[in-house]
Amino acid sequence: MAEIETDCLPVVVIIDSSEDGRREKMAAAFAGVARVQLAYNTGLEIIFTDTANALLTELDPALVTLRHFRDLLTAPSNATTVTVYFGGNGGNDAAAPRDARFRIWRPISAGSGCLESSEARELVEFAQKIESGEADAQRPDFLKNPQTVFMLPTLSVLCQGYLAAHALPEEAQGIRHALEHAGLPAFLEGEGDDVAALKRVLPLKRGVTSSRRWWLDVLKEDCRQEVEEQIVSEMGVPLDESPAVKALVAAVYGAGKIQPSVVANAYCAIAAKLSGKPCTQG
Amino acid sequence: MPRWQKRRSAFNHDWLKNRYMPALAKYLNLLDDRVEDREFERSFVSNILPEWQENLDEARALVLDFEQEMSPRRLFESPPLSRSDEDTRRWVGELVHALWLRRCPVKQWVSEAVEATERADAAYRNLRDLLRASADTRSAQAMIPYRAQFAEFRARCQGVANAVSKFPSEVKVV
Numbered sequence: 480m481a482e483i484e485t486d487c488l489p490v491v492v493i494i495d496s497s498e499d500g501r502r503e504k505m506a507a508a509f510a511g512v513a514r515v516q517l518a519y520n521t522g523l524e525i526i527f528t529d530t531a532n533a534l535l536t537e538l539d540p541a542l543v544t545l546r547h548f549r550d551l552l553t554a555p556s557n558a559t560t561v562t563v564y565f566g567g568n569g570g571n572d573a574a575a576p577r578d579a580r581f582r583i584w585r586p587i588s589a590g591s592g593c594l595e596s597s598e599a600r601e602l603v604e605f606a607q608k609i610e611s612g613e614a615d616a617q618r619p620d621f622l623k624n625p626q627t628v629f630m631l632p633t634l635s636v637l638c639q640g641y642l643a644a645h646a647l648p649e650e651a652q653g654i655r656h657a658l659e660h661a662g663l664p665a666f667l668e669g670e671g672d673d674v675a676a677l678k679r680v681l682p683l684k685r686g687v688t689s690s691r692r693w694w695l696d697v698l699k700e701d702c703r704q705e706v707e708e709q710i711v712s713e714m715g716v717p718l719d720e721s722p723a724v725k726a727l728v729a730a731v732y733g734a735g736k737i738q739p740s741v742v743a744n745a746y747c748a749i750a751a752k753l754s755g756k757p758c759t760q761g
Numbered sequence: 762m763p764r765w766q767k768r769r770s771a772f773n774h775d776w777l778k779n780r781y782m783p784a785l786a787k788y789l790n791l792l793d794d795r796v797e798d799r800e801f802e803r804s805f806v807s808n809i810l811p812e813w814q815e816n817l818d819e820a821r822a823l824v825l826d827f828e829q830e831m832s833p834r835r836l837f838e839s840p841p842l843s844r845s846d847e848d849t850r851r852w853v854g855e856l857v858h859a860l861w862l863r864r865c866p867v868k869q870w871v872s873e874a875v876e877a878t879e880r881a882d883a884a885y886r887n888l889r890d891l892l893r894a895s896a897d898t899r900s901a902q903a904m905i906p907y908r909a910q911f912a913e914f915r916a917r918c919q920g921v922a923n924a925v926s927k928f929p930s931e932v933k934v935v
């Protein structure tokens with residue numbers, strides 16, 4: 480297999496003096512996507528290395544600099560297109576500089592939260608758009624404040640309630656892909672007090688979950704526009720580009736009963752957005 | 762940020778990883794004669810080391826509270842899902858909680874973190890018992906025979922930090 484020509488890859492600099500392996504884990508996510516350089520403060524000196532641990536005399540100008548909140552004074556002036564701040568306390572860290580335009584909002588530690596390969600690729604592509612002058616480029620989800628993401632989780636929870644109530648064998652055929660993704664068939668075939676209690680209740684909920692009122696109690700009768708605007712914000716695309724979610728909203732604010740296929744398709748679209756894992760057709 | 766995440770930050774990030782463990786590491790360096798800090802040397806065993814005991818209850822509670830506090834069922838406690846009726850809050854809440862427990866290895870995360878905490882505490886108690894028999898805990902020279910126990914305790918603290926770091930940062934609904 481031909482080796483990747485790394486010289487033509489953009490440079491990502493990771494500045495993090497923590498000694499728990501976090502900077503190496505973050506660096507690993509960029510394999511094949513960027514040429515990563517690391518900077519850290521040992522307490523005695525500032526060290527620059529590449530991912531093979533070879534010492535560097537200086538950092539190269541970077542497309543992206545990932546800077547730990549507590550490393551604001553480590554290599555503070557290296558040229559970069561986009562600086563993204565991160566830390567173990569998440570984006571609300573009190574050490575965040577006032578002008579921190581981009582930050583990873585979830586807590587990042589060596590044990591959990593580090594960027595995945597797909598996110599690293601997304602970040603590089605986002606920075607390349609900024610570099611080419613696309614100032615309003617759609618920022619990756621992990622750079623969005625999660626306090627502003629609540630509508631998709633809300634819809635997902637309601638969809639899961641609806642799908643569980645409609646998971647009876649005679650009804651489940653057309654919505655199998657969504658049921659499987661939610662783990663409902665395995666759950667309902669399982670044992671345990673929680674399963675037994677829910678199995679008694681769920682068939683009784685088919686009627687209520689099919690009524691628009693059940694959904695509107697949560698979304699509110701007179702708030703369609705706000706709901707749609709929030710969905711657009713959280714999906715990151717116009718509503719027309721989320722046809723399954725648009726169809727659910729139309730059903731909830733329309734007339735008649737809510738149909739299983741509408742809920743199943745909306746659930747899958749939301750799940751793909753929230754988890755990155757699409758439903759697979761059986 | 763969910764309340765549990767704030768508690769985790771305060772315990773794991775702010776105290777354990779950024780204050781307590783660096784102090785333990787510095788003390789080990791001191792025992793190895795790699796650094797010198799007379800005030801730190803005199804006060805570490807009496808003032809800093811016992812912080813473990815002060816934070817142990819929170820470590821245990823934090824781990825055990827994870828399942829309840831980071832469950833997607835908690836979404837029903839704030840708008841918009843809190844607007845649903847009481848019956849829906851109960852049965853859908855139970856459902857998403859049960860599905861979450863099957864999707865994520867929550868019980869495993871908890872049991873690993875409990876075990877890591879108890880192992881660290883055992884190492885701490887072992888060290889504390891040894892130090893009780895020591896006449897002079899203010900001198901690094903007198904503490905050198907216990908270096909292995911200090912190192913063992915620090916390694917166990919790292920185990921706690923790693924186990925607590927493994928818990929996810931967000932309430933996951935899918």
